Amino acid sequence: MDAESKQSHVHAVFESIAPKYDMMNDVLSFRRHKAWRKFTMRKMNVQPGQSSLDLCCGTCDWTIALARESRGGRTVGLDFSRNMLDIGQAKVDKLDLGGTIELIQGNAMSLPFPDNTFDFVTIGFGLRNVPDYERVIREMRRVVKPGGKVVCLELSKPTWQPFKALYYFYFEKLLPLLGKWLVKRYEQYRWLPESLASFPDLQALAEMFRTTGLRNVRAYPLTGGVAALHIGTKGNDGA
Ligand SMILES: C[S@@+](CC[C@H](N)C(=O)[O-])C[C@H]1O[C@@H](n2cnc3c(N)ncnc32)[C@H](O)[C@@H]1O
Numbered sequence: 001m002d003a004e005s006k007q008s009h010v011h012a013v014f015e016s017i018a019p020k021y022d023m024m025n026d027v028l029s030f031r032r033h034k035a036w037r038k039f040t041m042r043k044m045n046v047q048p049g050q051s052s053l054d055l056c057c058g059t060c061d062w063t064i065a066l067a068r069e070s071r072g073g074r075t076v077g078l079d080f081s082r083n084m085l086d087i088g089q090a091k092v093d094k095l096d097l098g099g100t101i102e103l104i105q106g107n108a109m110s111l112p113f114p115d116n117t118f119d120f121v122t123i124g125f126g127l128r129n130v131p132d133y134e135r136v137i138r139e140m141r142r143v144v145k146p147g148g149k150v151v152c153l154e155l156s157k158p159t160w161q162p163f164k165a166l167y168y169f170y171f172e173k174l175l176p177l178l179g180k181w182l183v184k185r186y187e188q189y190r191w192l193p194e195s196l197a198s199f200p201d202l203q204a205l206a207e208m209f210r211t212t213g214l215r216n217v218r219a220y221p222l223t224g225g226v227a228a229l230h231i232g233t234k235g236n237d238g239a
Helices: 003-028 032-044 061-070 082-094 133-143 163-183 186-197 202-211
Strands: 052-055 075-079 101-105 118-124 144-155 215-222 227-233
Touching (some): 003 082, 003 163, 032 118, 032 227, 052 061, 052 133, 133 202
Parallel strands (some): 118 144
Antiparallel strands (some): 144 227, 215 227
């Protein structure tokens, strides 16, 4: 699939599944995504007043966690799906966080921010969906401040047999069927395993972080490698 087709396919998928996205996340990951998000926030150690940009923010769970942890620090969520953002905005309004969180419709491939703007730039289950992974990481590194952190939480590739075989049976065969049975969206949920096929594994993604110039890159496999957290730091000299 070429870059443009991938982008419009992904956009259509999320516009279509937005109303059921949160519920399906809980079901399909057996609620593991909540534990992965908590682990990530612990590792990030956001301090009061620090600023964050959350790319591919979707329905804004991570954006909201970042805003809460920073207690009033500037928090921006960016996503290209209007329907996903509308659900995120409703959560933000309900929690009365509108004064802290700004949501922007935009493309992660080309960020509308100057260099060196945020303390953290995050992307949660989004990188797999973009046409050019390295370009997005470069953009993240560009807009993070010197000494700031680029953080990616994403699905990954378990390596340990027999868990790996069992997991891939679930992920590739059962999961799209659950999408069909529960919310009548087979094609959309088939995109999940398809998008992982060409995505780098734990070590390759860490290497890609380093290639973009990020330093002190740390990679944490989660739940037997089903997901992974990568954190890289921009040099204090901005290099
Ligand atoms: C799997 S959802 C993740 C949502 C949220 N970050 C979370 O952790 O639940 C992926 C999101 O990435 C967004 N997305 C995919 N490609 C994008 C791009 N190129 N620019 C902006 N958003 C994009 C989709 O619209 C969707 O909301």
